[in-house]
Amino acid sequence: MTTATLAIRHRLAERGVDPQLLLLVPATVFVVVLFVYPFCYGIAVSLQPAQGGALAAYRAFFTDAYQRDTIGTTLAIALPAALFNVLAAVPIAYRMRGRFRGKRLLTTVLVVPITLGTVLTAEGLLNFLGPTGWFNRFLLTLGLVDQPVTLTHNYWGVFFSLVITGFPFAFLLVLSYLSGIDPSLERAAATLGAGWAQRFFRITLPLLAPGLATTFCLTFVLAFSVFPSAILVGDPSGSTRVISIAAYEAAYVHYDYAAASAAAIIMGAVELVVISVVLGLRSLLYTGSTAGGKG
Amino acid sequence: MSRRIVARPGAWVVWGLVVIFFVGLAGVIGSVLVNSFGVRWFDTWLPEAFTTRWYGQAWTDFTLLPVLTVTLVVCLLVAGISVLVGVPAAYVLARRKFPGSRLLYLLFLLPILMPPITYGIPLATVLYKYGLAGHLSGVVLANLVPSVPFVILTMTPFIEQIDPAVERAARMCGARTRHVFTSILAPLLVPGILAASILVVVRTVGMFELTFLTAGPDSQTLVVALFYSMSAAGIRAQQSVDAMAVIYCVMMLILLVVALRFVNPTQLVARVKEDPE
Numbered sequence: 301m302t303t304a305t306l307a308i309r310h311r312l313a314e315r316g317v318d319p320q321l322l323l324l325v326p327a328t329v330f331v332v333v334l335f336v337y338p339f340c341y342g343i344a345v346s347l348q349p350a351q352g353g354a355l356a357a358y359r360a361f362f363t364d365a366y367q368r369d370t371i372g373t374t375l376a377i378a379l380p381a382a383l384f385n386v387l388a389a390v391p392i393a394y395r396m397r398g399r400f401r402g403k404r405l406l407t408t409v410l411v412v413p414i415t416l417g418t419v420l421t422a423e424g425l426l427n428f429l430g431p432t433g434w435f436n437r438f439l440l441t442l443g444l445v446d447q448p449v450t451l452t453h454n455y456w457g458v459f460f461s462l463v464i465t466g467f468p469f470a471f472l473l474v475l476s477y478l479s480g481i482d483p484s485l486e487r488a489a490a491t492l493g494a495g496w497a498q499r500f501f502r503i504t505l506p507l508l509a510p511g512l513a514t515t516f517c518l519t520f521v522l523a524f525s526v527f528p529s530a531i532l533v534g535d536p537s538g539s540t541r542v543i544s545i546a547a548y549e550a551a552y553v554h555y556d557y558a559a560a561s562a563a564a565i566i567m568g569a570v571e572l573v574v575i576s577v578v579l580g581l582r583s584l585l586y587t588g589s590t591a592g593g594k595g
Numbered sequence: 596m597s598r599r600i601v602a603r604p605g606a607w608v609v610w611g612l613v614v615i616f617f618v619g620l621a622g623v624i625g626s627v628l629v630n631s632f633g634v635r636w637f638d639t640w641l642p643e644a645f646t647t648r649w650y651g652q653a654w655t656d657f658t659l660l661p662v663l664t665v666t667l668v669v670c671l672l673v674a675g676i677s678v679l680v681g682v683p684a685a686y687v688l689a690r691r692k693f694p695g696s697r698l699l700y701l702l703f704l705l706p707i708l709m710p711p712i713t714y715g716i717p718l719a720t721v722l723y724k725y726g727l728a729g730h731l732s733g734v735v736l737a738n739l740v741p742s743v744p745f746v747i748l749t750m751t752p753f754i755e756q757i758d759p760a761v762e763r764a765a766r767m768c769g770a771r772t773r774h775v776f777t778s779i780l781a782p783l784l785v786p787g788i789l790a791a792s793i794l795v796v797v798r799t800v801g802m803f804e805l806t807f808l809t810a811g812p813d814s815q816t817l818v819v820a821l822f823y824s825m826s827a828a829g830i831r832a833q834q835s836v837d838a839m840a841v842i843y844c845v846m847m848l849i850l851l852v853v854a855l856r857f858v859n860p861t862q863l864v865a866r867v868k869e870d871p872e
């Protein structure tokens with residue numbers, strides 16, 4: 301090896317670049333070939349519709365109210381569902397962060413919904429909340445309602461299925477962020493005379509907020525891809541016609557790949573906008589250690 | 596100190612929420628379970644009689660054996676490849692800072708932050724173009740997209756927990772990177788790798804969109820077969836769909852209980868040391 305190449309290697313190594321980085325190559329190639337390239341290909345396809353100019357597919361999407369409204373429908377399902385899951389998880393996780401008997405059992409039971417899968421959840425919701433299901437039967441027996449309540453094949457069916465699959469996930473994340481906060485901080489506040497509400501809102505919540513933002517993002521991603529449950533328990537041609545159904549129909553029913561790619565890109569863009577707003581707000585919050593003491 | 600039984604109203608609200616959730620959950624699971632054993636169930640609290648024939652019917656009607664084989668093969672391939680590709684990358688990302696490392700991390704984060712269907716449709720188009728979709732290879736490739744980053748993100752904290760001094764000592768003794776990997780890191784990382792690969796298997800069994808978009812008639816996994824049997828309502832008896840959903844759920848439950856033996860679910864996202872009992 302010549303001294304020149306040795307010198308270059310040495311200078312690169314000082315900046316942290318050396319042959320060990322080659323270990324990254326397979327993973328990077330995978331992500332580039334299977335994620336970045338298809339995405340760019342999709343953008344290119346969406347810009348080459350059969351007729352019209354480069355933006356015709358996007359123009360068609362935004363001028364057709366039936367397609368355009370799917371964005372609002374998706375957000376109207378995903379945002380409240382994600383928000384509900386995160387907000388419901390906080391008080392429950394707050395109660396459960398200590399040690400108590402049966403904690404492991406409770407966490408295991410909470411993990412069960414993850415194993416259900418959308419199809420079993422959908423079947424279960426149809427059976428349980430349907431017009432002759434146990435839930436309506438119970439309400440009718442108690443005399444709370446005169447007629448069965450319609451909770452399936454509409455917005456609520458999809459919302460419940462998102463809660464069943466999303467809540468355990470949000471709960472596990474919030475619980476792990478909460479257990480990362482040093483309890484001695486709260487104890488210190490308690491000795492200074494802070495009440496329950498003061499301890500929660502002035503110490504725990506600010507420390508938890510960045511974790512909540514991350515949890516919200518991940519739950520939102522789950523809720524944003526409601527495709528199977530929107531079809532099975534929802535009303536896929538009306539109130540729960542989400543954008544993924546529009547994209548799927550364009551690709552596999554009409555074989556219009558330009559329109560399908562355009563819908564998929566628009567979906568990704570809307571989702572990334574929401575995520576970056578949340579993460580942008582998160583960066584305004586405290587981001588240091590939550591472990592107390594040195595940190 | 597005696598235990599306080601009387602709780603504050605806040606606690607009652609919280610536990611009430613938990614109870615409502617569990618009652619709803621029990622109702623959802625219970626009604627599927629009861630229906631999968633029921634003979635006929637119309638306007639009554641419980642079916643007229645109970646039978647196990649729906650399970651036998653689900654097994655033959657849906658040709659479950661090949662479907663389960665496909666599911667198993669896809670999961671093992673996806674888990675194996677993503678561990679082989681992901682662990683070395685996680686190692687470098689956990690240990691090193693280099694120009695562009697944050698950018699690379701973001702690149703690996705993106706497939707997890709995007710709903711599968713947004714990249715699934717373009718990916719399926721590309722895979723169809725190269726004749727890979729509709730076969731097992733297409734399903735495996737599509738499922739690798741979120742799995743490789745998932746392995747990287749779950750393995751990075753595991754690797755950070757290993758003291759770099761151990762590796763430095765091995766290097767001082769003349770071990771090369773390959774040796775450090777095979778005889779030092781691999782044994783220490785076995786629990787982490789097992790946890791990550793079981794979680795990848797769980798995710799792959801449950802991954803609907805990517806498999807749905809890329810599978811052909813003989814490369815369907817269990818979720819996709821279930822979806823087709825349910826959305827083609829009227830062709831199959833609802834009870835046999837329910838029986839199949841129960842089979843799916845039991846399979847996932849076994850996988851998850853195995854996974855929980857290796858990992859504490861709350862430690863996956865944040866590195867929290869649980870105090871010893």
